Amino acid sequence: MLAAVAYPVAAVTGLGAKATAHAVEHKTNILRTALPAETSYLYAPDGKTILTMFYEEYRQYTKLSDMSPNIQQAIVAAEDNRFYQHQGVDPKGVARAFVANARSSGVSQGASTLTMQYVRMALRDSAQTPQEVQEAIQQTSLRKVKEMRMALDIEKELTKDQILERYLNSAYFGHRAYGIYAAAQIFFSKTPATLTPAEAATLAGLVKSPSEYDPLSSDQKEATGRRNYVLDKMTQLGYLSPDAAAVAKSEPIRTRPTTPANDCASITSTYNAWGFACDYVKNWWSAQPAFGENRLERMDKLRRGGYRIVLSLDPRVQAAAEKNVGAKDRVGSPFANGIVVAEPGTGRIKAMAVNRTYSLDVGENGSSSNPEADPKTKANYPNTVAPLLGGGTLPGYQAGSTFKMFPMLAALDAGMPLSTAFNSPHTYRSAVYDGWSPSNASGAMTGRQTMWSGFGKSVNTYFVQLEEKIGADRGVHLAEQLGLRWRTDVDKEQASPSKAKKWGAFTLGVSDATPLEMANAYAAIAADGRYCEPMPVNSITNRDGTPATYKTAGGIEREVAKPRCRQVVNADAARAATDAARCPTGDTPAKGTCGGWSTADSVRRTVGRPVAGKTGTTDSTRSAWFVGYTPELAAASFIADPDNPFNAVGDGQSQVPVNAVAQTLRDGLKGTPTRQFTPPSDAIVG
Template identity: 45%
Template sequence: MTQARLHKLLTVVIAGTLAGLVLATAALPLALVLGLGFSTLAAPYSTLPEHLVTPPTAQRSTLYAADGTTLITSFYEENRADVPLTEVAPVMRKAIVAAEDSRFYDHSGVDLRGVARAFTANQGGPVRQGASTLTMQYVRNVLSSDPTLSEAQRKAATEISTARKIQEIRYALALERQLDKDEILGRYLNIVYFGAGAYGVAAASRRYFSKSPADLTLAEAALLAGLVQSPHTDDPIHGDADAALSRRGYVLDRLVETGAVTSAEADRARAEALALKPSVEPDDCAAVPKDRNDWAFFCDYFTDWWNAQPAFGTSPDERQRTLRRGGFRIVSSLDPTVQRETQDRVLEVYDENSPHALPTAVVQPGTGRVLAMAVNRRYGLGPNPAGQENRPYTVNQLVAGGDDIVGYQAGSTFKIFALLAALEAGAPLDTRYDAPTRIVSQWPASGPASCEGQWCPANANPAWMDGERTMWTAFGRSVNTYFVWLAERVGADRVVEMAERLGIVLRAEDDANLARYGARNWGPFVLGVASTTPLDLATAYATVAAEGVRCTPLPVNTIVDHAGRPLDVARPDCRRVLDVDVARAAADAARCPVGDQSAFGRCDGATADGLRERLGRPVIGKTGSSEGYGTETVVAATPQLVVATMATNPDDPRDPAGEAVQARMVDQVADIMTAALRDQPVRDFAPPTEAIARWGNAARAGN
C-alpha cells in the first residue's frame, strides 16, 4: 500500500474518532489503523511555527509601588501568570495527567491505545470519546490563544476538521521528539483554561483558593483538574458547584486507577466540602484597592505614559494590548510613604467635597521619576453634583493633564523662564532696574490691562515691590514690572521657548497657537497666563535643581518582561538643556522667594518667607497667583526633591481659590518635603560663578 493511501486512510479514521465528525468508516479494520505508523506524520522540529516552540501566551502585567512588593494593580485580557513546574504541587501534576491523559508518560505525543479505545467506543453512534493527548491539547491551546495570530487564524485552530487534527498530530509528534515530558506538562499547565477567567494553574489557584499552586491539596487539585474539560459549565464560582464536585470525584477515581493515590486518600478528599476561597485579580486603575484610591490617579498617569511609548507598539491600541498580554513586572516610581504624606497634606487644605482642588506632584530631579501624585478627589465614576464633573469623583488627570485637562495658570512661577532666558543671553544676576508701580510695555493689548493699546501690568504691592531691583530681589519679592522689563530686553519668544525647553507643555489650543505663531508679542506669558500642570511645573523647576538637566517625567523604576529581561524604556530620559552656570545662577535667585539666602547674600524679601526655616535645609522655589487670585501655586525644590501644588476650581475657573490659601499651601509643601527628606542627607546648591553674578565690591560691602 502506498504512503499516500496510508495517509488517506488514517485521515478518515482521525476524522471519525478524534475530530468529532460522524463516523463514516466503521468497517475499517482496527488493525490497519494501528499499523499505519503515526510517526510518519511528524513534522521536522525545525519547521514548527515559532509560537509552538516559544508560545507567546497572553499573561497579565503587574504594577507595583516603588518598594517592589506592594501591588497597585494588574492589567490583563486573560488572567494568567506562568510558573515553573517545580512550583506546582506534585498532586496537581498527577491530577491533570489522570484526568486528561493517563498514558502521558508512555506515548510519544499520540496515544495509539487511546485511538483504539475511542474508535471502539464511537462505533455505531455519535462520538462519545476523543483521543487528544496532553501534547495535542497543548498544541491546540497555543494555536487558539496565540496573541500574534488573527481572530480567524485562532478560530481555525479549534475548528472541527480533518486538516486541523492532522496538523495537531504532526506538531505533537515533533514536540515530543524535542521536549521532555515535564517541560510539555509545565507548558500545558500554564496555558490551559480553568474557567472563571483563570488561564493557567497559577491564576486558577489564586482565583478559586487564593493560594499558590505549590500549596494545593489533593481535593483542590482534583477540582481544578476536573474543570479543564468543561470550564464554562462546571465553574463552581458561578453556580455550577454540583457539576464541579462530580468532576472532582471523577478525577479522584482516575487517580486511584492510575495508582497515583490510594483509595483511602481519595475517600478523604472526596469527603471534603467544596471549600472555595475565591479572589479576583485587580484589573486596570479602577481596581486599585479602595483604601489606596488616591493611587489610581498615578496608575492612570502610568497607563498614559505606557501608551505613548513606541517601544510597546506602533499605536496606543497596540501598546495597550502589549501591556495587557505581555506579562510585564513593573516597579513604579510611586513611593508609598511620600504619596501618603502628600495626600494627607492635600486633604488638610481641602476635603474631597470642596469645589476647589489641590493637584500636587512630587518629582525627583536628575531622573524625572514621579514619587507622588495627589489631589483631593476620588478616582471613579461615582455621582457628582450637577455641573461638577470633577467633584468628588473623577477619572480626569488633574495633576498631569491630558484629554480635556489643559492645566491652570501658574502666575509668577513663570518668571523663572524670563530670568533664565536673560541669564542665557548674558545678563548677570545683578542686572538692575528701577521697577515702577506700573510699566507700559511694547506689546499691544486691550481691556483692563491696556494703557492706550499697550499692555501695562502693575505690581501687586507697590510699597514692597517698587524700586531698584536685581534678579535676586525682584524674584524674591515677585516684582511684576521688573520681569516684564526683563522679558522686553530678552524677547518674549525666548521666554516662551525657555519654558517649553524645561518641560512646560502648552496643551490649551490658544496657548499652543500663540507659542507657535505669536510668541514675540506674547508678553503676558512672563506672568504665567498660560495653562500648565503641577507635574510640568515640577519638571521645569527640577531642571534648575539638577543644574540644567531636564528629565522627562517617568512613572517607573524598572520594567521586566515575561522572560525576566529588563527593558531600557524604564531608564530616565534626561538631557542637558541649560548651561551649568546658568542653572546655578537661577537656583541662586530662586533661594530668595522661600526665605533662603543666595550664595552671595543678595536675597532681600520673600513671598514664602518661612519655608526655608521650616524645612531646615537649602531650598529654592516660587509662589504664584493668577489674575484675581483665580489660582494659587507653590513650587519648591531641593537637589533631591521637587513639590509643585496648585489650588484651582477645575470645573469653574470663575471661582477663585483666593489669596488666603497660599500660606496654607506653603505649610503643605514644607510638611511634604520634611517627611520625604527625613532620612536623606542635607545637600546644598552649588553657587554660580562670580562672572554670572557680576556684582561689585561696593555691593558686597553693603551686605
C-alpha cells in the same frame, strides 16, 4: 471500516501533512518558544509589596517542580490517561473516537491528547490577528490534521514534563483563571504546591467545561460529579489509593474564592492615594516606544507581558504629601489641591497626592458646576480617577507667575547677569507687544528692580521688560525643553513659531500646565540645568528577570527605567536662577539682595534648610500655585477647581499650595543631611 479508522492517523504522515507541511513547520517553530500571556505586577518601592496587577488573562507562570504531584496526576487522569505512552497523537484514542462518533452520528468523543490541546492553546496565545485566533480554534478536519502533525513534532523537541508544565500554565479553568497558579488562587486561595487530591481533581475537572463544572456555583452537583470521576481515574491509574479516593469523594467541595486585583482601581484602601501614581504609570507606559508601535500594542504588552514594575514613590515623601495636602482642603471640596514631588538629577517621581479618593465610583459625586459643561456631567469630587496631577490628556491649570522662571532662565543662559535692572512702574506699556499694558499686583513693587528683587516680589512689569530683551519665543522654547506641553488650542497657537515672539503674556503664566510638568521643570534648575524626563518607576523587569530595554536612535541599548536626562541650560545659569529663586521663599541668596520682602517668606522658616521657589496666581485668583525646591527634591502644588475654571479659589487660599510644598519638603527631608545650593559665579552676577 478499518481504512476509515486508520485514515486520520495516516493523514498525519500522508497527504494531509504534505499539503500543509510548510505552514505546520512554521507554526511549530513558533511553538518552541511560545509563552502564554502572563500577569504584570506593580510593586511598592520595597519591591515586595504588590499594589495591583494588570492582566487580560490572570496567569503566573509556575514551574512543574512548584506544583503538587496531585494536580499533575489529576490533569493526566482527566484529559489524557495515555499521556506517557503516546508520542503526541494517540492512535487508539483516534480510533475509539471515530467509532463512537460514527455510532452517534455526531461528535460524542474527541481524540485530543494533552500535547494536541497544548498546541491548540499555544497557537491561540501566539496568534497576532483575529484570523489566526479563528484558525487555532475552528472545528475542521484540516485543523485537526495540522494539530496532530505539530503535536508529533513538539514531542520530539520537548520532554513530557516540559509539555505538562506548559499545558498547566496555559489551560483555562474559568473565572478568568488561566493556568494552574491562577486557578489555585481564585478557587482555593492557595498555591499549586499545596493542592490536595480533592482540590486538584476539582480543578482538573474544570478544563473540559469551566462553566458546567464550576464549583463556585450555588449548585455543586455537576462539579462534585466531575471531581469524583477524576478521582476514580486517578485510582485506576495508580495515582491514588482506593481508600484515599473514597475519603476525598466523601467530602463536599470547600472553595475559598479570591478575586485578584486588576488595574489601579483595585489598589487597597491602605494605598488608595497611590492610585494616582499607578494611573500615571499606565499613561507613561502607553507613551513608551519600547513596548510597541502604538498605544494599543503597549497596553497589550502591559496586560500580557508578565512584567515586574517597581514604583518610584518614596513612602516617607508620599506620606508627607498626603498629610499636607489632605490637611489643606477636604476630599469633598470642589477645589483640588494637589502636589507632585520629583527628584532633581533623575526625574523620578517621589510623591503624587491630591485631595481626592481614587475610585471609579462617581455615583455620589453630584454634577459639575461649570456653566459650560453638560448638566449631566459629574463633578470630580470626592471620587475620581482623572489625571488631575498630569500625565494624561487634561490641559492642567493656569500657572501664573511660576512661569517667570522661564524668561529669567533664558536670559541668564543668554549671558544676561542677575544684576540686570529695569525701572518697573506700576503699569508698563509695551511697544514690542503692540501697546499691551500689564500692571503689578501692588504699588509697592514700583521702582528699580533686579532679577533677585523682581523675582522675589513677582514684579510683572520687570519681567515683561526682561522678556522684551530676550524675546518671548526664547522663554517659550526653553519651557518646552523643560518638559512643558501645550494642550489647549489657544496655547498651541500662541506657542507656534509664527506667534511666540509676540506672546508677551507668557511670562505671566496665562498658559495651562500640570504640577507634574512644573515639578520636573524646576527640578532641572535644582540639578544645575540638567532636565530629566518624569520617571514613575525604579525598575521594570521582563518575565525572565532581565531588565526591560529599548534602543536609542543611535542603536544603543538602554534600560527603560533608567533616568533620561539632558543638559538644557548651562550650569551657571541654573545656579544663578536658583540664587534669585531663593528670594520668594524668604531665604538669603548667595550673591545679591532680595530688596526687603517676598511673596512666600514663610517657606524658609518652615523647611528649615536652603530652599528656592516661586508663587503663582492668576486673574481673580482662579488658581494658585507654588513650586519649591531644595537640592534634593522639587515640589509643585496647585489649588483650582478642575470642573469649573470660573470658580475662583480666592486670595484667602493662595497660601494653600505654599504651605503644602513647604511642609512636604520639611517632612519628607526630616532627618536627612542638609545640602547647600552651589552659588553662581561672579561673572553671571554682574
